[in-house]
Amino acid sequence: MGGISLNYLVRRLLVFFLTLWVAATLIFIIPRLAPGDPIAAMVARLSYQAGFVENSNLIIEGWKERFGLNDPVYVQYVRYLTGLLRGDLGYSMARFPSTVSELVGRALPWTLGLVGVATVIFFVVGNLCGALLVWNKTPRMVRVMIPISMMFTSIPPLLAGLLLVYVFGFLFKWFPQTYSYGFGMTPALTLEFIANVIHHGFLPAMAIVLVTFGYWALGMRGMMITIEGEDYMILAQAKGLKPFYVLYRYMIRNAILPQMTALAVSIGTLVNGAVLVEVIFNYNGMGTLIFTALREQDFGLIQGTSFILITTSALAVLIIDLSYPLIDPRISLEGR
Amino acid sequence: MSEKRNGSDSRTVLKVEKLRIHYATPQGDVIAVSDISFNLYEGETLGLVGESGCGKSTTAYGILQLVQPPGYIVNGSIEVDGTEVLNLEEEELRKFRWTGLSLIPQGAMNSLNPTMRVKDQITDVIEAHEGKQKDREALRERIFELFSNVGLPNRIYNMYPHELSGGMKQRVCIAMGVALHPTVVIADEATSALDVVVQRIVAQTLIKVKDEIGVSLIVIGHDMGLLAQIVDRIAVMYAGKMVEIAPVENVYAKPLHPYTQLLIDSIPSIKERKPLKITEGITHDPRNPPSGCIFRLRCPFAWQHCAEVEPPQIMVEDLHEVACHLYDEQFHERRANALATIANS
Numbered sequence: 001m002g003g004i005s006l007n008y009l010v011r012r013l014l015v016f017f018l019t020l021w022v023a024a025t026l027i028f029i030i031p032r033l034a035p036g037d038p039i040a041a042m043v044a045r046l047s048y049q050a051g052f053v054e055n056s057n058l059i060i061e062g063w064k065e066r067f068g069l070n071d072p073v074y075v076q077y078v079r080y081l082t083g084l085l086r087g088d089l090g091y092s093m094a095r096f097p098s099t100v101s102e103l104v105g106r107a108l109p110w111t112l113g114l115v116g117v118a119t120v121i122f123f124v125v126g127n128l129c130g131a132l133l134v135w136n137k138t139p140r141m142v143r144v145m146i147p148i149s150m151m152f153t154s155i156p157p158l159l160a161g162l163l164l165v166y167v168f169g170f171l172f173k174w175f176p177q178t179y180s181y182g183f184g185m186t187p188a189l190t191l192e193f194i195a196n197v198i199h200h201g202f203l204p205a206m207a208i209v210l211v212t213f214g215y216w217a218l219g220m221r222g223m224m225i226t227i228e229g230e231d232y233m234i235l236a237q238a239k240g241l242k243p244f245y246v247l248y249r250y251m252i253r254n255a256i257l258p259q260m261t262a263l264a265v266s267i268g269t270l271v272n273g274a275v276l277v278e279v280i281f282n283y284n285g286m287g288t289l290i291f292t293a294l295r296e297q298d299f300g301l302i303q304g305t306s307f308i309l310i311t312t313s314a315l316a317v318l319i320i321d322l323s324y325p326l327i328d329p330r331i332s333l334e335g336r
Numbered sequence: 337m338s339e340k341r342n343g344s345d346s347r348t349v350l351k352v353e354k355l356r357i358h359y360a361t362p363q364g365d366v367i368a369v370s371d372i373s374f375n376l377y378e379g380e381t382l383g384l385v386g387e388s389g390c391g392k393s394t395t396a397y398g399i400l401q402l403v404q405p406p407g408y409i410v411n412g413s414i415e416v417d418g419t420e421v422l423n424l425e426e427e428e429l430r431k432f433r434w435t436g437l438s439l440i441p442q443g444a445m446n447s448l449n450p451t452m453r454v455k456d457q458i459t460d461v462i463e464a465h466e467g468k469q470k471d472r473e474a475l476r477e478r479i480f481e482l483f484s485n486v487g488l489p490n491r492i493y494n495m496y497p498h499e500l501s502g503g504m505k506q507r508v509c510i511a512m513g514v515a516l517h518p519t520v521v522i523a524d525e526a527t528s529a530l531d532v533v534v535q536r537i538v539a540q541t542l543i544k545v546k547d548e549i550g551v552s553l554i555v556i557g558h559d560m561g562l563l564a565q566i567v568d569r570i571a572v573m574y575a576g577k578m579v580e581i582a583p584v585e586n587v588y589a590k591p592l593h594p595y596t597q598l599l600i601d602s603i604p605s606i607k608e609r610k611p612l613k614i615t616e617g618i619t620h621d622p623r624n625p626p627s628g629c630i631f632r633l634r635c636p637f638a639w640q641h642c643a644e645v646e647p648p649q650i651m652v653e654d655l656h657e658v659a660c661h662l663y664d665e666q667f668h669e670r671r672a673n674a675l676a677t678i679a680n681s
Contacts, residue, residue: 231446238400238441239461239512240433249460253451329496330450 009322016318023310027303028080032073039063041297042093067091067300089304094296100304103289108308110180111285114201115274118208119263126213127259130220131252134228137243146217153214157273161207161280168203175203178282204281208274219262223255230254257328264320267313349552350376350399350520355412357391357398360405364623368394368407370576370630373649376520381546381553383563383584385599386573392556393442395573396522399554400437401429417519435465440506440513440523440542447509448497455479455493458512465516482511485548486541503534510542514549521546522554527562535559539566560603564588569655572596575622577630578649582656592658594635597678629661637662637674 043056043063064070067090068079083090089100129146132138152160169177181187181196227233228251236250278287286305293301325331355372358365369391376382384392397403399414401421414421416436424432441447449457458479462469469475480490486507497505506526513521523542527535543566546553557563563570564584571581572595580593591597619633620626629647632638641661649657650664662671 231441232449234402234404235439235441235447235509236449238402238433238437238439239464240430240435241460241464242430245460245464249452250449254449257451328451330498 012318012321016314019314020307020311023314024081024084024307025077027306027310028077031299031303039067039069039093045297067093084307089307090300092293092298092301092304094293094298094301100301103301104286104304104308107284107286107289107305108312110283111274111278111287112312113197114180114204114278114283114285115208115270117201118205118212118274119270121205122209122213123216123259123263125209126216127220127252127256129213129217130222131224131247131255133217133221134224135247135251137247150214150217152210153212153218155211157207157211158276158280160211161204161277164203164207164210165280176200177203180284201283204277204283207277207280208270211273212270216259216262220255220259223258224251227251227255260320260324260327264317267316271309271313346377346380348375349378349417350554351413351415352376352395352399353413353415355395355398355414356410357394357403357407358410359407361623366622367576367625368622369398370625371412372573372576372578374571374578374581376552376554378552379547379550380569381543381555381567383567383570384554384556384573385558385560385563385570387558390573391576392558392573393524396439396524396554396556400433400439400522402439431465434461435516435518437520437522438513438516438518440509440521440526442524442526442528445502445505445529448505450497452496453493454495454497454500454508457508458482458515461512461515479511482515485514485545486511502530503538506530506534506538507541510538510545514545514551517549518551520552520554522556524556525558526555527559528557535562536565542566560599572599575620575625575630577659579631579660580658582658586656592652592656592663593631593660594637594662594674595631596658629659636677637670639670641667 039060043060047056068076071079080090087101089104092098092100092103095103129150132142133146155163165177168174176182176199180200181193182200185193185196187193233246233250236246241250274285275287275290277283278285279291282288286309290302290305290309292298293305352375353373355369356367357369359368372391372395374382384395386392394403394407397407398409398412399421401424403409409422412422416432419432419436421429421432421436448454452460455476459469459475462475462478476493479493483490483492488504488507488511492500492504492508497508500508509526510523513523526542527538530538539562542553542555555563555567567584569581570584570587572579572587572593574595580587580591580596582592587596588600591600620630626633626643627646628644629635629638629642632642635642645661647659647661647664649659651657652663661667662674
C-alpha cells in the first residue's frame with residue numbers, strides 16, 4: 001500500500017543515470033559538430049584585442065595539447081566521461097585556470113535558492129488562487145482580484161523582469177537592481193546578511209512568480225471544477241462537514257495530484273525562464289554564468305553548466321516521481 | 337420484508353408538501369418535480385419509483401437541500417420532526433445535515449474520497465457534528481460497531497476506497513449513513529450498480545440496519561422487484577408528479593393508476609417473454625407539460641375531462657392515494673369499463 005519497491009527504485013535510478021549519460025553525450029557531441037575550433041577562436045579573439053599575438057600557431061598547438069584536443073574523439077569522450085564521474089568538469093577556457101566546478105560551485109547555490117523559493121511560492125500561490133476561483137465560499141473581492149492579477153501570465157519573464165527592475169528598482173528604489181547581495185558584504189550566516197539576500201532576491205523571485213502562478217491557477221481551476229462534479233463532493237456536502245475542511249481535505253487534496261505531475265514536467269522550462277531572469281538582474285547564479293559562457297564562447301563552461309542544470313532538473317523530477325505514492329494512495333510503485 | 341406495518345396514526349417524521357423543483361435552462365425552466373406531497377411515518381420504509389428522468393432523485397436531493405445548480409427549489413415545505421428544513425440558516429443547515437437527514441448515495445463507487453482512509457471518512461462526519469473525539473479508542477470501537485452492523489470486516493478500517501469491492505464501498509456508505517442515528521435516511525439507487533446477488537445482500541443489510549437503529553428510510557430505485565422485497569409503501573412518480581402512493585401489496589396486487597398498471601406490467605418475468613407495453617419514455621416537453629393530467633398523452637383511458645382538470649390526490653383507502661379521475665366517484669362507469677378492458681387484455 002502506497003510504497004516503493006526496491007526493484008522500482010533501482011529501475012527508476014537507472015533511468016535517471018541513463019538520462020544523465022545521454023545528456024552528457026549530447027553535450028559532448030554538439031559543440032564538436034559546430035564548424036571552427038574553440039582554441040583558434042579564442043586566440044583570434046586575443047589577437048583582435050591585442051592587435052597581434054606572437055607565435056599564435058604555437059599557442060594554439062600548445063593549448064590543444066593541454067586540453068587533449070589532438071587525441072582521437074573516442075579517447076576524448078572516455079576522458080570526458082571519467083572526468084564527469086569524478087566530478088571533474090574540466091577547465092573554463094575563458095577564465096583559465098579556473099575550473100568549471102569552482103565556477104559552478106559558486107553559482108549553483110544562488111540559483112537553487114532563487115528558483116527553489118520562487119517555485120514554492122508560485123506553486124502554493126497559484127494553486128491556492130485556482131482553488132479559490134472555484135470554491136463557493138470565496139469572498140467576491142478575491143474572486144474579482146485573482147483574474148486581474150493573472151494578466152502577468154501572458155508577459156514573458158524577460159519583460160516582467162525589466163518592468164520590475166524599472167518600477168521597483170529604478171523608480172521607487174525599494175529593491176536593489178543587481179546581484180544577490182550588497183557590495184562589500186561577505187557571505188556569512190548572520191541575520192543582516194540573510195535579510196540582505198532576501199532583499200536582493202525579492203525582485204528576481206517575483207519576476208518568476210508573477211509570470212508563472214497564473215498558469216498554475218488556471219490548471220488548478222480546471223481540476224477543481226472536475227472535482228466539484230465528483231460524487232464524493234455531494235456526499236461531503238450532505239455530511240454537513242465544515243466548508244473549509246471540505247475545501248482542503250476533499251477538493252484541494254484531490255485536485256493537487258495532477259498539478260504535482262505537471263510540476264515535474266515543467267521543471268526544465270522553469271530553469272530556462274530563470275536563466276533569463278538572472279541575466280536581467282545580473283544575479284550571480286547559473287543563468288548569468290551560462291550567459292557569460294555563451295558570450296565568451298567558453299565551451300568548457302557551457303558544457304559544464306548545461307550538464308549541471310540537466311542533472312538538477314532530472315534530480316527534481318526523480319524526487320517528485322518517487323514521492324508520488326506518498327501523495328496519491330491509489331498509486332503504488334510496489335511490485336512493478 | 338419488514339414485519340412492522342405502519343398505519344397513518346404513526347408519528348410523521350418527514351412531511352413534504354407542495355415541493356416544486358425547476359432546472360433553469362436557456363429555453364425556460366424544466367419542471368423536474370411538480371408540487372409533490374407525501375408523508376413518511378416513523379420506522380417506515382418508503383420506495384420511490386418511476387422511469388429515468390421522472391424526478392425521483394431530484395425529489396431526494398430537494399429534501400436533502402442538495403439540489404445542484406441550475407436546479408432550484410421553487411416552493412414547498414419539508415418538515416423533519418417538526419423542523420422546517422427550507423428555513424434553516426446555512427450553519428444551522430450544516431449542523432442539521434446527517435443528524436436529521438442522511439444520504440446513501442447513488443454511485444457508491446465514486447462516493448468515497450479516494451485520498452482518505454475509510455476510518456477518516458467516517459471519523460470526519462462524527463467530528464463535524466459531535467466535535468473532536470478525544471478518546472480515539474472509543475471512536476475506533478464505535479466505527480468497528482458500525483462495521484459489524486453492516487457486515488464489514490474490521491480490516492478495512494485503515495484501507496483506502498480503491499482497495500474495496502463495490503459491495504464493500506456500498507456498505508461503507510450505509511455505515512456512514514447511519515453513524516449519527518439520523519431521523520431519516522435516503523438511499524438513492526443505492527444498489528443499482530451492483531450485481532443481483534450483492535444487490536439483494538446490500539438491500540437486506542440496509543433493512544436490517546434500519547430496523548436495528550430505528551430510522552425511517554426512503555429507498556429510491558427502479559427495480560420494482562427488489563423494492564417489493566424491502567419497502568412498506570411505494571410512491572410512483574411520473575414526469576415530476578406523484579401519481580400513486582400505496583402499501584406495497586396494493587401496488588402489486590391492484591395497481592390503480594393507469595401508469596402504475598403499465599409499470600407493473602413491464603416488470604420482466606424470468607419465466608415468460610412478453611412484449612413491453614410501454615414503448616416510449618416521457619413524451620411531452622418537460623418545459624411545457626400538458627394541461628390537466630400529466631399522463632393523459634400516454635394514457636389508454638384518457639378523455640376530454642383529463643385535459644381540462646388536473647386530477648387531485650384521491651384517498652381510496654387508508655394510506656392509498658391515487659391521482660386519477662377514474663377514481664373520482666362521478667366517473668365510476670368509466671372506471672368499470674377501464675377495469676373490464678384490463679381484465680380482458
